[in-house]
Amino acid sequence: MDNIFDIKNLNLWYGSKHALQGINLRINKQSVVALIGPSGCGKSTFLRCLNRMNDLIVNCHIEGSILFNKVNVNSERYDEINLRKKVGMVFQRPNPFPMSIYENVIYGPKCQGITNKKRLDELVESSLKKAALWEDVKDRLNSSALGLSGGQQQRLCIARAIAMEPDVILMDEPTSALDPIATAKIEKLIIELKANYTIIIVTHSMQQAARISDYTAFFLMGELIEYDKTDIIFANPKNKKTEDYITGRFG
């Protein structure tokens, strides 16, 4: 099994706050990895390192190596824009652009320079199909994305990310702003997507992690406490802190 991400000794500081401490983690291709832990434990911060979104934050200092397909992307020489084309992201609150559904999906490809109308049309259809949204919107591709429901908007954001044909999709609590029905739809989608993409998902819900992930990583106060197959983490955790969290003793 190939590692798509190999993170070695990752440290991150917000100013003087040591937010991530010596993280070591290997992520397998085409798996779903859940990142769990109490608020402020660093799981979102860690996620954002994987597509260098933390670069946008002033006063943020990152050390360590993040090997993506065996190349260290945590270096000034590596073009972060290139990275984001292969490592996509879906955010906590659905954030489609105030444009049409069609324009939302082709945004990324257009930025890359793809202008062939036929190709773009194909891309839109395939991405929306993969995101299980095609049937809902195929007749109104030119209507505003803001007219969709919350759950649909989030699936649109997923389609938007898929349109870039990435290897990895990062998801930062993608269902926390959605109702249970929309959440279930997206969870089903994630399991389907696993066949073609590696998915790393930050979630506040342990039940969600248990439902959809193959591997789970438990973070606490900036440290990676335990990382293993989901079954093991939930049924037989090796670290006491993990067990405490799972059984609800805190967090």
Place this chain on the structure above:
Amino acid sequence: MLNHPWQVKLIKILTYLATILLVLLVFWMVSFIIIQGISYLNMTLLKESSSLIITTLMVVFLALLIALPLGIFSAIYLQVYTNNGKLVKMMRFSIDSLNGVPSIIFGLFALSFFIYYLGLNRSIFSASLIMSIVVLPLIIKNTEEAIKTIDIAQIQGSLALGASRFTTINRVIIPYCIDGIINGVILAIGKIVGETAAIMFVIGSASSIPKSFFEPGSTLATKLYLIIQEPTYSSNGIGSAYGIALILLLIVVLLNLLVKLVNHIFMKRRG
């Protein structure tokens, strides 16, 4: 589409150039006025300017005397007592539009209303009257902005506050808004000091220190305009113009710094 590095670089350079151009233009103008103004500074200029400064202050004072209470009361009404109905929207449109009226129109109105219709003389008093109208929307807007930041004001027109609490509202609102009000005052002073077109038909002109509000007078700006058109109006000729321009510029810069200072102080206070 904008994805080639050279395109990105080009656009970045264009934006930098635009900004640099902007800054250079301002620097050019400011340094021009300062350098020329300083070279013409002398005692006669300062003596001449003193009457201008006093006249300008008189207009500022009287205009604010009228516009401040009127403006603050209007702002209180708009924020605390109304419900955003159609009437209020119309009132707001009327007041906001006043902002966009060109100063020359104010000048025409002042002539027609104050001088012709009401029969007032061309004087500092008449100039103050029209300037109070000019700065009224400024005072209202700034006071409103300050009131908006208080939560009490969000309870618009709600008598749930009880009639008995009304005086407390006033005792709380106005002190709390004092920074917004001061902001409005400083901006208004800036506007009054620099105004020419609105008052030039109703202020007359004079070369000496005015003894009352009901005499004609010349403010820094109106005198500056007169001298540029006719340099013989002043003993120093065009030199006076440069001197007056310098004084006006200094006042503007000072007022701008004052705004920053006031904001700084109240930012700390509001925490």
Place this chain on the structure above:
Amino acid sequence: MKKYLNKQLFFETLYKLSIIFASLLLLLIIIFIFFEGVPALKEYGVFKMLFNMSWQPTAHEPSFGLSKMILATIISTLLSLLIAIPIGLLSSVCLVRLVSRKIKNIIMFIVEILAGIPSVIVGFFVLKTIVAFLYQHFYMNIGVSGNSMLAAVFVLALMALPTIITITVKALEAVNPMYTEASLGLGANKIQTIYKVELKAAKSGIMAAIVLGAGRVIGETMAVMLVSGNAINISSNLLLPTRTLTANIATEMSYASGLHQSALYASGIVLFIMIMLINITLLIILNKGGGDNA
């Protein structure tokens, strides 16, 4: 208790009276401008006033045709905006997205200073620099004195810039950061993000900036008067002097009387209507664009 209620009633009435008075001012101004201007409109004719090319108020058979001055106003406005809008937009983008916060604050202070400089001074400055320069280099051309449409365009662009920049900067800063994040997360670079997403999201604010800048420029009197020369003339040669509606009013008002004066008020009405149209356009834009930045 009664004394208390009386006090409350007193203040409430005071507030009511204030706002009523304040909102009636605009009406008062309109009434008086119309009152003074209507006689000329009636006597000379609205159509003639708007479209006749000849403005000779002191002639034996006076004519009050405003068309050349209306054109001068429109052309000077359009040309100055043509300069001010690109510079304003580009520098706003630079200030909000491409430079540090510290530099942005310093430059915004400089912009505020520019905004506060009285128009007489800006006009004076351009008179002694640009106009002098133009005269020096082009005096051999017939009719060129330095005072020109070109100088007027320059001075108007200077006056429009602070308005355009301050409002555009505000609009850009108000753009929902989620859009920026989403765009960058999709592999777009900073410029693509600015152009394809942020400027679009800030569109209504930017339109407002332009419209307000236009309003400022159309109504500008002193600065234009000092540098545009006195000739009632429209030509494709920007080096020739010209006269806008505002400059016309300010220049001739000092010695006008009777029907002449009324005609000047009438041109004030025309100016007023032009500005009102712009204000209404602004209202429409703001109402339309309200829902974009959700």
